[in-house]
Amino acid sequence: MGHGPMLRKEDARFVRGRGRFVDDVRLPGMLHGAILRSPHAHARILSVDVSAAESHPKVRAVITGETLAGRGLAWMPTLSHDVAAVLATDKVRYQGQEVVFVVAEDRYAARDALSLIEVEYEPLPPVIDARRALDPDAPVIRDDLDGRADNHVFDWESGDAAATDAVFASAERVSTCDLLYPRVHPAPLETCGIVADLDRITGKLTVHATTQAPHTHRMLYALIAGIPEHKIRIIAPDIGGGFGNKVGMYPGYLCSVVGSVLTGAPVKWTEDRSENLMSSSFARDYHMHGEIAATKDGRILGLRVRVLADHGAFNGTAQPSKFPAGFFHVFTGSYDVKAAHCRVTGVYTNKAPGGVAYACSFRITEASYLVERMVDVLSHDLGLDPAAVRMANLLRPEQFPYACATGWEYDSGDYPRTLTLALEMAGYDELRREQAERRAAYEATGRGSLMGIGISFFTEAVGAGPRRTMDILGLGMADGAELRVHPTGTAVLRVSCMSQGQGHETTFAQIVGEELGISPDDVELVQGDTDQTPFGLGTYGSRSTPVSGAAAVMVARKVRERARIVAAAMLEVAPEDLEWHKGRWQVAGDPAAGRTIAQIALAAHSDLDLPDGVEGHLDATCVYNPPNLTFPFGAYICVVDVDPGTGQATVRRFVAVDDCGVRINPMIVEGQVHGGLADGVGMALMELMAFDDDGNHLGASFMDYLLPTSMECPSWELGETVTPSPHHPIGAKGVGESATVGSPAAVVNAVLDAIGVRHADMPLTPAQVWRAVQGRPIRPDLA
Ligand code: MCN
Ligand code: CUN
Known part of the structure; x- marks a missing residue:
């Protein structure tokens, strides 16, 4: 239904x-x-x-x-x-x-x-480069704060430093890399x-x-x-797009x-x-120093990361308060590592505040980019195939629920199945053959274009969050829901979250329709009005499905249980004698005797004698406090063609296999993935909030801050696997930020794979790629 x-x-x-x-x-x-x-x-x-x-x-x-x-x-x-x-x-x-x-x-x-x-x-004098912010002679930006003598915002760490050092000390191979996830902007159309x-x-x-x-x-x-x-x-x-802005x-x-x-x-x-x-809220601006420890045949043992986080002039990040670096500490990604440790230092600079926006899942974008780039750097250094290295290190299905080295408990997953499907859809071996031919032809003639294949495998943590560990301004991150079924059997659902384009009017009606056996067309969603909706924390961090969506399921099930008592009175049987079957309560063993929700709703408002303690009408409220986050994941493969003469990279194909558990509306899920993949192409190839040395903003219009259009995007090739979340009432995981989190690394890995360069920072504009091909230093500020 x-x-x-x-x-x-x-x-x-x-x-x-x-x-x-x-x-x-x-x-x-x-x-x-x-x-x-x-x-x-x-x-x-x-x-x-x-x-x-x-x-x-x-x-x-x-x-x-x-x-x-x-x-x-x-x-x-x-x-x-x-x-x-x-x-x-x-x-x-x-x-x-x-x-x-x-x-x-x-x-x-x-x-x-x-x-x-x-x-x-x-x-x-301004502080523009975050790497200069802590210099002893740097001007102090926040002299309004008592006793502040520098531009330091916070230090934060996660993981086991000693255990990680030990793993690194005995590893056969350590690869390191400095990566910048540049400042970008969510830029909603409205x-x-x-x-x-x-x-x-x-x-x-x-x-x-x-x-x-x-x-x-x-x-x-x-x-x-x-x-x-x-x-x-x-x-x-x-709302005409929010994206965390x-x-x-x-x-x-x-x-x-x-x-x-x-x-x-x-x-x-x-x-x-x-x-x-x-x-308004920018995104990212993370300077990351990554280190990956492995055996010489590519078994990943540990990860160590130092981050310098540019927070702008005021620390205005919007994320669960106990996590100053958001959920960055999920940076071990999809791999089974022995130990990991990250240290994040936040600094003030003379730039706009923000940092957590643009489908970021509270900094998982940065984390996912880091680990997926590091796996490619390691593969490059060891001369191994990046698909094989990933396959050998992915968590195995029997390891779930999986407690990772930095304290997360991943709820469910079957990673090898998802990567295998993506590799098959892409025709990976054939692509590698084509790549070798193209490279040989280019080397022989100095003409033609190069091609690259980039892979990323991401794990997200969305649906903040359990009240015991997550709050915003002291408010626990639980969401309310209210459901009322009218006498004629149509219903109104009131929720606290707020759609900005994700289609909640449709999907929340579908959730209730499914639980009550009525048509989603008969369910109206009320949202975005605090006088008319129950309290809750809102829509970001892809939390609507994991939290408000779960609340909608639970409140519908409460109504269904109320309906059962009314149906029992109507049918003159005990409630225990009824079973829920295809959208109605019916007498066990006598399927002809049953009542639909519409029939029950009318009776609940009528002169029917209800058992003592049953008030009549058909409605309920609930507050859902999620036991854990949900952990969607996916395997992405990007194929690019690069003209080494001009540095122009063109995305030829993009295969995306997402697993967000049970899909409420597969079409909307695909739409969310399409949008996020376009984001990834944009960030990898075009988008940059640039500043000159005086702090003048160089990208304050869409002539300078380049957003991807359909011209830069291929026809996406989507696949899916379904691994339900064990703790969500219908097994759904959030998906609204998955593709934005997962795709930038795939595009960057593809471009660098094409030109055979170990690392270059985003955005890989033609100028940047050309410099990289020429072996010249990359200048992200001039991209
Ligand atoms: N969905 C589904 N089945 C699932 C998971 C999700 O059918 N297993 C559906 C949901 O019902 C919902 C949509 O997919 O209609 C996205 O759900 P969810 O993953 O719960 O994410 P949210 O609704 O909480 O949306 C927030 C997320 C964030 S944080 C950013 S940023 C972002 C994104 O959504 N901003 C967007 N996608 C966006 N899409 C549009 N059009 N506009 C934005 O501003
Ligand atoms: Cu970080 S952008 Mo969304 O969570 O609104």
């Missing part, structure tokens, strides 16, 4: 242009905000003169850092135990930082008024925005906003602005709220593209 490749309900409105996004919200008397931003990466603010802007005929309020400071709002707490400036008071700390917020009668007037503001800056409306009479704040986590935002407004939480309503309408709290949101408080009118603020790229 429920699961299957059902077309997406939401597309009926999206393809007709009838989606309703934040920028479509128009309230009576609504004003418009605009932000004056810093042109400097690092500068002291000497003076701010807003008098001319204030006298602009259409300006209704001008908010400076001092205005906010008067209300105790110039700084806000981040999700990572730091504070971030809302509007700068003392210094600006990155180019694009928010300095003044203007509220005017229309958007043009607000923008015009920005040019009337005079800010006097005293430029300071930028961030808000309409804030404080009703001065009721004291109620209604916020329409682009948020992946409405309930978390409600609490943040309560904590930061001091508005009682029951007087705050967050509405997230349709819409998890955190941005200054523009808070300024809009303050603007509404000051003017008594609703205030809308919508970012433009450059503002989004310059100031």
